[in-house]
Each structure stands twice: as C-alpha cells, then as structure tokens.
Amino acid sequence: MGRGEPGHRSARVVVYEQLRRRIVSGELPPGAPLSENDLAAELSVSRTPVRESLILLADEDLVQVFPQLGSFVSRVDIRHVADAQFVREAIEIASLRDAADRLDAPALAALRDVLARQRAAGDDVEEFFRLDEEFHQMLLGVGGHAGAWRAVQSAKVHLDRARRLGLRTVSPVAPLVAQHTAVVDALAAGDPEAAETALREHLRAVFDDIERIRERSPELFTSEGTSRPARRNITVWR
Amino acid sequence: MGRGEPGHRSARVVVYEQLRRRIVSGELPPGAPLSENDLAAELSVSRTPVRESLILLADEDLVQVFPQLGSFVSRVDIRHVADAQFVREAIEIASLRDAADRLDAPALAALRDVLARQRAAGDDVEEFFRLDEEFHQMLLGVGGHAGAWRAVQSAKVHLDRARRLGLRTVSPVAPLVAQHTAVVDALAAGDPEAAETALREHLRAVFDDIERIRERSPELFTSEGTSRPARRNITVWR
DNA sequence: TACGATCCACTGCCATACAAGCACTACCAT
C-alpha cells in the first residue's frame, strides 16, 4: 500500500501507538528506560519515527526525557492523577446534564449493549478497558459532545495506567460495571440528578482505587528523591 | 550556555513556541503554508526541530499536515471551537465551585490586581490576552486546580485564535474586563451561584463573539470544499 | 581499604542525505 492511501499508517504512528499501548498496559512500567537506539532496532525502523513518538508521549506526560541522559517511562505523579480526575469528572458530568435531554431509544440500546458485553467480559482486563472506553465515549456522544472525547482521553490515560498497574491485586471489575449500569438506568428513568450522582460516585471509586494502589506499590509513584533516574547496569555481565 | 543548563531551551522548544505564538496571534493566518524547508531557513535551524514542532502543533490541531503535499495552518473548525468552549466551560465552572470556599485575602488581592491592570491596558490587545491568561489561570489556582490549566489552555488556544482573527473589527475588550470583575465581586461577596452565572455569561460572550467573526470572515473557517489545499504557483514567473 | 581523577560507553539533539509521492507545466499527438 502506497503512502498516500487513506489506510496508510506512517512508521511514526505505528511506533507511537504501540509504545502508548505498552506504557498504559504496564508492560513498560514506570521508570523503564526507552532508548531511541534500542527501540529503533527492536521495531525495525530508524531513530527518527521513534524519537518523534517519544516527543509526543513526553507531551502527554507518559514519558520523561532527560537530554544526554535518557528517556524513561514516567512515574505516576499522584497530583497529576488528581488533576486528570478533576478534568475528566468536570467534562463528563457537564456532558451528562445534556445527555439527559437527548437520550433516545437507539442510543439507550447501544449503551445497554455495551453493558451486556462488559458483564460477559468477566475478568478479561483488556476487554474491560476496551469497553470502558467505548462506554464513556458513547456517553459523551449522547450528550452531544463527542468532540470532547480527546480531552477526556488525555486525562483518562493517566487514570487507566494507574489502575492497571495494580489491577491484579486490587478490586475486581464487577462493581464498576454495576456503576455503569446505574448511570444508564437513571438516564433511562429520566432522572438526571441520580445519573449525575451515580457517575460521580463511579469516577470517585476509580480514584479511590488508585489511592489504594499507591499505598501498596509506592515505588510506581513519584517521590521527591527519584525524580531524576540514573543509568543502571550498562556493561553486560560476563 | 550549555545544553544541560536549566535555562537551556532546545531549538525545538524555541521554534515551537514562536510558531504557536504566530499562529494564535493571526500573523500566520489559517491556510498559510508552512514549508519545513522555508521555516528552517528562516529560523536558521535544520528541518528536524521545525518538523518536530509541526508534529506537536498538528497534535493540537493548529496545523494540518498532508504527506507529500504540504503543511498548513489549520482553518478554524467551528465544531472544534464549540467543543473547546464546552471543555473549557466545564472545567472552569467546576473549579469555580471549589474556589468559592477557598478564596482568601491574598488571592482576592491578586485577582483585583490583574483586573486593575486589565483596565489600564486599554486597547493593547497583546497585553489584554496576557492578562486574560493570567486571570483565568489564577482563578483555577484559587479553586485548587492549577494542574488543570494545561487542559484549559489546550482548549482555550482555539478560542483565542478565533477571537484574535477578527478582534480588530469586532467587539472592544472593556465589557470582557467588566465580566471578569463581576466574577470576582460575586466570589468576594460569598455568592458562588452569582459567580458561576457571571463566569458562564463571560465564556458564552466570548463564544458569541466568535460566531459574529465567522459571519464576517467565513474564509477563515473550514468549509467542505477547502479541506485539502493545493499548491499554487510553483514555477517562478519569467 | 577508601577515595578521587580519569576514561569511555551511551545518551538525546541537530544536521544532512536519500526515498517516495503529488501538483503543475509543457509538450506532443490527435
């Protein structure tokens, strides 16, 4: 496929999406070194698209770059997560108020379909997060603010990463699906107040989860002493 | 100054900030071509930092890149502006609710100082926008959500650009300062309801301004036919 | 053993060269 084809994805986009996915999933944990050379060799591209991807990831605070030192997966800054929580809540709640008036039968059916699939997903974490994205994006669309999804996503990515880092040891996903259901039920019942309360509780529950994770695994979060990582184990063992 | 010094600003950051300023100010109008080679020559750097800056600007929808065709200052998409308006309003209003409880004497004095400087600025557009940024950022800080400023800014930049494109021909800034003052007065009076109403009216007034600008200068906004610009006048006349 | 000067592998930043593709011009055949 030629470069001009609509389906063409440049090497930069491919690299960016893969790195982002691996960082958010926890496969590349906070503090992991991201050498331009190593990544280029691993992904069979040159340093250029790798570097451009790292710049974009640094712009959304998923990566920290120290010139002449190295690039690293950023540690989770709890203040940054709190800010993301606030932004996300503000946008989603504001949209929900509009959604109460605009909900129609097809949209309601689509929402319920996502909920059913979430219940069916069980403990498949990957699937749950895919459907979680779909649910919240759909909810924004019902409010007539699908265009605000990018802003939500740029905040949500930090919440998702923090959750996934400790998801195995902490809460199951079933209550979250129940909270989603409560929001939709309140909307369907024409009770925007209850919907707002339910959504706010849901988002707060997510944040509380993260704070529990922080207590269990403080090494994943920033602390004043570790802000500037150093290289480790450069020479090969022999 | 060495590259490692704290005050060092890489060529990429310098180029990025200059291009961003020139785009938002209208010096580089919507549709203007941004050739990587030309910009590199003009700014006395190589293509690399220019290109990396364009990627960042494209990520925030200030620039559109068409592979093998060219990069252009993006036209103003009214839907995009409406989304930005919604996001900004949601965040600032949510923060204002917290600000009502947290306002103390020093913060109030700082806010009033900015208002006084805005009144003194008169018709200096550059100064007005600087102080407008300062005011809204300060208001977020009072609410305890200074970290949300980046999210607001990434939305606000599109509103600012749209306003500046037609500011000369449309409304004066004095009413905007009066609206700012109304917000602070309501906060100081301990009336969060009135403050919210005043802020919402202020933000809506800004958006109405943009719609008036659109009626006067539709060529600055997207229309279906002009989404993909073409090159013109490649060969030199002789 | 403890400590300091030096070395050097490795880093990201920038400049440059090459590759692939599109738009327009100019020309040629019909």
Next chain:
DNA sequence: ATGGTAGTGCTTGTATGGCAGTGGATCGTA
C-alpha cells in the same frame, strides 16, 4: 483546439552521521 503524458520541482517521511554532555566503571594513590 484538445486530450493525454512525460518531465520537473516541490513536498513530507525516513535513515544516518556527528556532536556535546552525562555518569558508571576503572584505575591510581594515600
């Protein structure tokens, strides 16, 4: 006059080379 087509100069995308800077490893000295 008109339609088709090769040529040309620009575009962005990718690869690579060179540079300044960093800090762990290493060796010399007390």
